[in-house]
Amino acid sequence: MDVKSNAVFWQEKWERGETGFHEPQANPLLTRHIAALDLPVGARVFVPLCGMSQDMVWLAEQGFHVTGCELSDIAVHRFFSDFGITPDIVDAGPLCCFFAGNIRIFAGNIFALTPDLLGPMDGIYDRAALIALPEELRRAYAAHLLSLTGPVPELLVTLDYDQSCLKGPPFSANEAFLRECYGQVYVLTLLESRAVEGGLKGRCPASENVWRLSALPGSS
Numbered sequence: 735m736d737v738k739s740n741a742v743f744w745q746e747k748w749e750r751g752e753t754g755f756h757e758p759q760a761n762p763l764l765t766r767h768i769a770a771l772d773l774p775v776g777a778r779v780f781v782p783l784c785g786m787s788q789d790m791v792w793l794a795e796q797g798f799h800v801t802g803c804e805l806s807d808i809a810v811h812r813f814f815s816d817f818g819i820t821p822d823i824v825d826a827g828p829l830c831c832f833f834a835g836n837i838r839i840f841a842g843n844i845f846a847l848t849p850d851l852l853g854p855m856d857g858i859y860d861r862a863a864l865i866a867l868p869e870e871l872r873r874a875y876a877a878h879l880l881s882l883t884g885p886v887p888e889l890l891v892t893l894d895y896d897q898s899c900l901k902g903p904p905f906s907a908n909e910a911f912l913r914e915c916y917g918q919v920y921v922l923t924l925l926e927s928r929a930v931e932g933g934l935k936g937r938c939p940a941s942e943n944v945w946r947l948s949a950l951p952g953s954s
Protein backbone atom coordinates (compact mmCIF):
# COMPACT_ATOMS: atom_id res chain seq x y z
CA MET A 735 0.00 0.00 0.00
CA ASP A 736 1.39 3.41 -0.92
CA VAL A 737 0.87 6.79 0.78
CA LYS A 738 -2.10 7.63 -1.45
CA SER A 739 -4.02 4.39 -0.99
CA ASN A 740 -3.35 4.51 2.76
CA ALA A 741 -4.90 8.00 2.81
CA VAL A 742 -7.97 6.80 0.92
CA PHE A 743 -8.29 3.82 3.28
CA TRP A 744 -8.34 6.04 6.39
CA GLN A 745 -10.54 8.77 4.87
CA GLU A 746 -13.12 6.08 4.08
CA LYS A 747 -12.90 4.70 7.63
CA TRP A 748 -13.75 8.12 9.04
CA GLU A 749 -16.52 8.67 6.49
CA ARG A 750 -18.09 5.32 7.47
CA GLY A 751 -17.61 6.01 11.20
CA GLU A 752 -15.38 2.94 11.64
CA THR A 753 -13.43 4.38 14.54
CA GLY A 754 -13.28 1.51 17.03
CA PHE A 755 -9.74 2.62 17.97
CA HIS A 756 -11.07 5.86 19.47
CA GLU A 757 -11.16 5.91 23.27
CA PRO A 758 -13.58 8.15 25.19
CA GLN A 759 -10.98 8.90 27.88
CA ALA A 760 -7.25 9.40 28.13
CA ASN A 761 -5.36 6.15 27.68
CA PRO A 762 -4.18 4.75 31.05
CA LEU A 763 -0.82 3.79 29.53
CA LEU A 764 -0.25 7.45 28.69
CA THR A 765 -1.27 8.72 32.11
CA ARG A 766 0.82 6.02 33.82
CA HIS A 767 4.01 6.46 31.80
CA ILE A 768 4.30 10.02 30.48
CA ALA A 769 6.48 10.90 33.48
CA ALA A 770 9.12 8.52 32.08
CA LEU A 771 9.85 11.12 29.39
CA ASP A 772 10.79 13.62 32.06
CA LEU A 773 9.28 16.55 30.18
CA PRO A 774 8.88 19.85 32.00
CA VAL A 775 5.51 21.62 32.14
CA GLY A 776 5.25 23.73 28.99
CA ALA A 777 7.09 21.16 26.86
CA ARG A 778 5.92 20.73 23.25
CA VAL A 779 4.51 17.27 22.61
CA PHE A 780 3.83 15.93 19.12
CA VAL A 781 0.98 13.44 18.66
CA PRO A 782 1.30 11.99 15.15
CA LEU A 783 -1.77 10.41 13.50
CA CYS A 784 -3.82 11.77 16.36
CA GLY A 785 -7.37 11.05 15.22
CA MET A 786 -9.61 12.89 17.67
CA SER A 787 -7.82 11.42 20.65
CA GLN A 788 -8.72 12.53 24.16
CA ASP A 789 -5.07 11.96 24.98
CA MET A 790 -4.38 15.40 23.50
CA VAL A 791 -6.83 17.00 25.93
CA TRP A 792 -5.24 15.19 28.86
CA LEU A 793 -1.74 16.22 27.76
CA ALA A 794 -2.88 19.84 27.41
CA GLU A 795 -4.42 19.68 30.89
CA GLN A 796 -1.01 18.62 32.24
CA GLY A 797 0.39 21.90 30.92
CA PHE A 798 1.97 20.64 27.69
CA HIS A 799 1.70 22.37 24.33
CA VAL A 800 0.20 19.71 22.10
CA THR A 801 0.50 19.40 18.34
CA GLY A 802 -1.34 16.67 16.48
CA CYS A 803 -1.33 15.66 12.84
CA GLU A 804 -4.34 13.91 11.34
CA LEU A 805 -5.36 13.08 7.81
CA SER A 806 -9.11 13.27 8.28
CA ASP A 807 -10.88 16.63 8.42
CA ILE A 808 -13.84 14.81 9.95
CA ALA A 809 -11.70 13.77 12.93
CA VAL A 810 -10.23 17.24 13.40
CA HIS A 811 -13.61 19.01 13.21
CA ARG A 812 -15.16 16.50 15.60
CA PHE A 813 -12.28 16.86 18.05
CA PHE A 814 -12.94 20.58 18.45
CA SER A 815 -16.74 20.49 18.14
CA ASP A 816 -17.01 17.84 20.88
CA PHE A 817 -15.62 20.51 23.22
CA GLY A 818 -17.78 23.26 21.82
CA ILE A 819 -14.62 25.08 20.76
CA THR A 820 -14.29 26.96 17.49
CA PRO A 821 -10.64 26.70 16.51
CA ASP A 822 -8.75 29.24 14.45
CA ILE A 823 -7.76 27.79 11.10
CA VAL A 824 -4.80 28.83 8.96
CA ASP A 825 -3.24 27.45 5.80
CA ALA A 826 -0.01 25.59 6.43
CA GLY A 827 1.31 24.78 2.96
CA PRO A 828 -0.25 21.49 1.88
CA LEU A 829 -1.92 21.12 5.28
CA CYS A 830 -4.31 23.20 7.34
CA CYS A 831 -3.58 24.15 10.92
CA PHE A 832 -6.42 24.23 13.49
CA PHE A 833 -5.62 25.72 16.87
CA ALA A 834 -7.27 26.62 20.15
CA GLY A 835 -5.61 27.16 23.53
CA ASN A 836 -2.53 24.96 23.79
CA ILE A 837 -3.68 22.42 21.20
CA ARG A 838 -3.07 22.68 17.49
CA ILE A 839 -3.71 20.04 14.87
CA PHE A 840 -2.31 19.88 11.38
CA ALA A 841 -5.04 18.44 9.17
CA GLY A 842 -3.43 16.60 6.28
CA ASN A 843 -0.96 13.90 5.43
CA ILE A 844 1.94 13.59 7.85
CA PHE A 845 4.24 12.85 4.93
CA ALA A 846 3.55 16.41 3.72
CA LEU A 847 4.43 17.95 7.09
CA THR A 848 7.87 19.58 7.27
CA PRO A 849 10.11 20.53 10.22
CA ASP A 850 9.55 24.20 9.36
CA LEU A 851 5.77 23.89 9.55
CA LEU A 852 5.89 21.79 12.70
CA GLY A 853 8.53 23.78 14.58
CA PRO A 854 10.65 22.35 17.40
CA MET A 855 9.19 19.58 19.56
CA ASP A 856 10.35 18.30 22.95
CA GLY A 857 8.61 14.92 22.97
CA ILE A 858 6.42 12.52 21.02
CA TYR A 859 3.45 10.40 22.05
CA ASP A 860 2.61 7.66 19.54
CA ARG A 861 -0.41 5.50 20.28
CA ALA A 862 -1.91 3.52 17.41
CA ALA A 863 0.05 5.61 14.88
CA LEU A 864 3.08 3.52 13.87
CA ILE A 865 0.95 0.39 14.11
CA ALA A 866 -1.81 1.96 12.00
CA LEU A 867 0.44 1.76 8.97
CA PRO A 868 1.30 -1.27 6.84
CA GLU A 869 4.86 -2.58 6.75
CA GLU A 870 5.88 -0.59 3.62
CA LEU A 871 4.82 2.71 5.18
CA ARG A 872 5.85 2.03 8.75
CA ARG A 873 9.58 2.34 8.04
CA ALA A 874 9.03 5.50 5.99
CA TYR A 875 6.87 6.90 8.80
CA ALA A 876 9.54 6.21 11.44
CA ALA A 877 12.22 7.89 9.30
CA HIS A 878 9.94 10.84 8.54
CA LEU A 879 9.06 11.30 12.21
CA LEU A 880 12.76 11.43 13.05
CA SER A 881 13.36 13.96 10.27
CA LEU A 882 10.56 16.13 11.73
CA THR A 883 11.59 16.19 15.38
CA GLY A 884 15.04 14.65 15.72
CA PRO A 885 15.50 12.05 18.48
CA VAL A 886 13.35 13.71 21.15
CA PRO A 887 12.03 11.41 23.89
CA GLU A 888 9.08 9.35 22.78
CA LEU A 889 6.39 7.28 24.47
CA LEU A 890 5.38 4.58 22.00
CA VAL A 891 2.45 2.20 22.46
CA THR A 892 2.52 -0.84 20.17
CA LEU A 893 0.96 -4.25 19.70
CA ASP A 894 2.89 -7.46 19.21
CA TYR A 895 1.10 -10.48 17.76
CA ASP A 896 1.36 -13.08 15.04
CA GLN A 897 0.62 -11.10 11.87
CA SER A 898 -0.52 -14.23 10.05
CA CYS A 899 -3.41 -14.45 12.52
CA LEU A 900 -4.96 -11.07 11.60
CA LYS A 901 -4.61 -8.73 8.65
CA GLY A 902 -4.45 -5.39 10.50
CA PRO A 903 -4.65 -2.53 11.11
CA PRO A 904 -3.59 -2.43 13.85
CA PHE A 905 -0.40 -4.08 12.64
CA SER A 906 2.09 -5.91 14.80
CA ALA A 907 5.39 -4.21 15.63
CA ASN A 908 7.75 -6.49 17.51
CA GLU A 909 10.92 -5.50 19.30
CA ALA A 910 13.21 -6.43 16.39
CA PHE A 911 11.20 -4.22 14.05
CA LEU A 912 11.27 -1.30 16.49
CA ARG A 913 15.01 -1.65 16.91
CA GLU A 914 15.40 -1.65 13.13
CA CYS A 915 13.36 1.56 12.84
CA TYR A 916 14.69 3.42 15.84
CA GLY A 917 17.73 1.61 17.26
CA GLN A 918 20.26 3.78 15.38
CA VAL A 919 19.29 6.88 17.35
CA TYR A 920 17.29 5.76 20.36
CA VAL A 921 17.72 3.54 23.40
CA LEU A 922 14.49 1.52 23.63
CA THR A 923 13.18 0.62 27.06
CA LEU A 924 10.10 -1.54 27.58
CA LEU A 925 8.11 0.16 30.35
CA GLU A 926 5.09 -2.15 30.43
CA SER A 927 3.76 -5.15 28.58
CA ARG A 928 0.32 -6.58 29.12
CA ALA A 929 -1.79 -9.17 27.38
CA VAL A 930 -4.74 -7.84 25.40
CA GLU A 931 -7.74 -9.17 27.31
CA GLY A 932 -9.60 -11.78 25.27
CA GLY A 933 -7.06 -11.44 22.44
CA LEU A 934 -6.89 -8.84 19.69
CA LYS A 935 -10.36 -8.47 18.11
CA GLY A 936 -11.25 -11.50 20.23
CA ARG A 937 -9.22 -13.73 17.90
CA CYS A 938 -5.51 -13.49 18.38
CA PRO A 939 -3.28 -13.47 21.47
CA ALA A 940 -1.46 -10.14 21.58
CA SER A 941 0.54 -8.00 23.95
CA GLU A 942 0.27 -4.26 24.23
CA ASN A 943 3.66 -2.76 24.89
CA VAL A 944 4.74 0.65 26.11
CA TRP A 945 8.21 1.79 25.08
CA ARG A 946 10.29 4.74 26.06
CA LEU A 947 12.61 5.92 23.34
CA SER A 948 15.43 8.13 24.54
CA ALA A 949 18.22 9.58 22.43
CA LEU A 950 21.41 7.53 22.26
CA PRO A 951 24.30 9.56 23.62
CA GLY A 952 25.67 11.65 20.77
CA SER A 953 22.61 11.29 18.53
CA SER A 954 20.79 14.55 19.36
Ligand SMILES: C[S@@+](CC[C@H](N)C(=O)[O-])C[C@H]1O[C@@H](n2cnc3c(N)ncnc32)[C@H](O)[C@@H]1O
Pocket residue numbers: 740741744745748755756757782783784785786787803804805806809842843844845861862863866
Ligand atom coordinates in the same frame (compact mmCIF):
# COMPACT_ATOMS: atom_id res chain seq x y z
C1 LIG B 1 -5.67 3.87 14.54
S1 LIG B 1 -6.03 5.55 14.39
C2 LIG B 1 -5.30 6.17 15.90
C3 LIG B 1 -5.72 7.58 16.22
C4 LIG B 1 -5.18 8.09 17.57
N1 LIG B 1 -3.74 8.00 17.67
C5 LIG B 1 -5.85 7.40 18.72
O1 LIG B 1 -5.14 6.85 19.58
O2 LIG B 1 -7.10 7.42 18.79
C6 LIG B 1 -4.86 6.07 13.16
C7 LIG B 1 -5.13 7.47 12.64
O3 LIG B 1 -4.10 7.84 11.74
C8 LIG B 1 -4.66 8.63 10.72
N2 LIG B 1 -3.73 8.56 9.58
C9 LIG B 1 -3.44 7.47 8.83
N3 LIG B 1 -2.50 7.76 7.93
C10 LIG B 1 -2.18 9.07 8.11
C11 LIG B 1 -1.26 9.95 7.46
N4 LIG B 1 -0.49 9.54 6.44
N5 LIG B 1 -1.17 11.22 7.91
C12 LIG B 1 -1.95 11.65 8.96
N6 LIG B 1 -2.82 10.85 9.59
C13 LIG B 1 -2.96 9.58 9.18
C14 LIG B 1 -6.03 8.00 10.48
O4 LIG B 1 -6.94 8.85 9.83
C15 LIG B 1 -6.45 7.63 11.89
O5 LIG B 1 -7.19 8.65 12.48
